[in-house]
Amino acid sequence: MSAAGPDTEDGQPRRRSPLIYLVPLILFAGLSIIFGVGLFSGDTSRVPSALIGRVAPAVALAPVEGLARDGQAVPAFGNADLAKGRATIVNVFASWCAPCKVEHPVLMGIAQSEAVSQGKVALVGLNYKDEAENARRFLGALGNPFSAVGADKAGRSAIEWGVYGVPETFVIGPDGRILDKHVGPLDQAAASKLLQRALKGS
Numbered sequence: 001m002s003a004a005g006p007d008t009e010d011g012q013p014r015r016r017s018p019l020i021y022l023v024p025l026i027l028f029a030g031l032s033i034i035f036g037v038g039l040f041s042g043d044t045s046r047v048p049s050a051l052i053g054r055v056a057p058a059v060a061l062a063p064v065e066g067l068a069r070d071g072q073a074v075p076a077f078g079n080a081d082l083a084k085g086r087a088t089i090v091n092v093f094a095s096w097c098a099p100c101k102v103e104h105p106v107l108m109g110i111a112q113s114e115a116v117s118q119g120k121v122a123l124v125g126l127n128y129k130d131e132a133e134n135a136r137r138f139l140g141a142l143g144n145p146f147s148a149v150g151a152d153k154a155g156r157s158a159i160e161w162g163v164y165g166v167p168e169t170f171v172i173g174p175d176g177r178i179l180d181k182h183v184g185p186l187d188q189a190a191a192s193k194l195l196q197r198a199l200k201g202s
Contacts, residue, residue: 051178056082056090056170057160061150065132069144077124077148083176087198088122090170091146091186092158094130095138097166103185104142110191111145121198125149128158128166169194173201 051057056079063076082088091107093100107123115121125146127135132151139149152158161170164183171180171194179201182190 051162052181054178055079055176056172056178057157059126059150059157059161061126061152061157064127064135064149064151067132067136067139067144067149069147074144074146075148076150078150079176081122081124081148082172083174084122085174086120086122087174087179087201088124088172089194089198090124090126090172092126092128092161092163092166092168092170094128094166095134096130097128099185100167101138101142103167103187104145106186106188106191107145108143109188110195113195115195115199121195122147126158126161127151128163129153129155171198171201 058079059082060078061076063074067074082090089110110116111123113121116123123145125148127149129152135149135151139146150157162181167185169182169186170178173179180194180197182194186194
């Protein structure tokens with residue numbers, strides 16, 4: 001008997017089928033497809049958050065140094081600003097975040113919406129692990145949709161809010177509780193849903 005396997009009737013070693021070597025590759029490809037379908041078929045923007053329904057974690061951020069809007073310094077925001085009888089949309093962004101640039105026109109649209117312009121909903125920004133100069137340049141080039149922007153240079157507030165990465169957007173009710181959360185860049189459909197949720201909760 002040969003080390004390669006049983007001999008054939010004519011005494012020659014039995015050759016293994018090339019298909020044997022393809023089996024692991026086929027299995028790997030199949031598992032990859034299953035994993036990919038599971039990962040991308042669902043709505044990955046709807047990441048569950050243990051904070052939904054709870055009061056937003058305490059936040060006391062400094063303003064972005066030198067940031068102005070319409071000639072006025074843009075203030076930071078804290079929890080007291082998130083519970084003023086109207087809902088607040090909080091967008092976590094950074095100048096170094098490419099998806100943040102992609103979603104920015106959508107945020108500008110939210111800022112011009114009737115809900116925000118009439119004061120029914122506030123739109124504020126949380127500037128994540130960024131330099132003030134870069135944040136000013138980013139908003140100066142693309143427009144500033146935020147009525148307030150807090151500088152979270154160390155990223156601690158974002159961690160407490162359960163932020164996975166930028167961009168992320170939260171809806172805070174008039175009582176300061178987190179009503180909804182969107183992970184990833186906003187599109188028009190997602191923005192509309194968040195605005196509706198904000199108005200419903202206000």
